[in-house]
Amino acid sequence: xxxxxxxxxxxxxxxxxxxxxAVRLREMRNERGRTLEQLAARVxxxxxxxxxxxxxxxxxxxxxxxxxxxxAFAAALNVVFxxxxxxxxxxxxxxxxxxxxxxxxxxxxxxxxxxxxxxAPDEAHDEGRANFHRSRLAALARAMAEAHDxxxxxxxxxxxxxxxxxxxxxxxxxxxxxxxxxxxx
Numbered sequence: 001x002x003x004x005x006x007x008x009x010x011x012x013x014x015x016x017x018x019x020x021x022a023v024r025l026r027e028m029r030n031e032r033g034r035t036l037e038q039l040a041a042r043v044x045x046x047x048x049x050x051x052x053x054x055x056x057x058x059x060x061x062x063x064x065x066x067x068x069x070x071x072a073f074a075a076a077l078n079v080v081f082x083x084x085x086x087x088x089x090x091x092x093x094x095x096x097x098x099x100x101x102x103x104x105x106x107x108x109x110x111x112x113x114x115x116x117x118x119x120a121p122d123e124a125h126d127e128g129r130a131n132f133h134r135s136r137l138a139a140l141a142r143a144m145a146e147a148h149d150x151x152x153x154x155x156x157x158x159x160x161x162x163x164x165x166x167x168x169x170x171x172x173x174x175x176x177x178x179x180x181x182x183x184x185x
Contacts, residue, residue: 014094026059048072082110
């Protein structure tokens with residue numbers, strides 16, 4: 001879920017993308033049984049200068065990283081690049097100081113360019129909810145068309161299921177609204 005809150009309300013669970021990358025890099029390096037020295041050597045073999053000390057500092061969050069280096073790490077570890085940016089289950093990634101999303105939504109955004117739009121508090125009435133669902137369905141349909149054009153059949157299947165779930169969610173909301181209106185009369 002996308003959250004929009006003020007900076008001073010930022011929770012301890014939120015991690016910056018660079019913090020997530022550092023944690024994931026260390027986890028994936030360890031899962032593959034690679035030492036700092038082995039990973040640095042592999043990245044060097046791929047043409048990106050890297051030292052053991054630099055890898056350690058990146059993993060500790062003491063050194064920034066270029067996009068080229070990040071991609072080289074993913075290639076050297078043979079992992080999906082997006083997995084190095086995906087927060088652990090239950091954690092939230094801070095997209096900006098005022099916006100964050102959970103890991104599932106962040107991965108969805110990385111793969112399909114989707115945000116989990118939430119209506120603003122003043123739009124929580126029926127019209128705002130209807131606009132929310134229309135926007136969500138339009139975004140899913142655009143992403144599905146892009147996945148189809150790219151022949152990403154797994155993406156098409158995933159997005160088809162997301163569209164079906166969104167329609168069911170809206171049907172449940174409408175049924176609940178009808179029931180509440182009936183109960184009120």
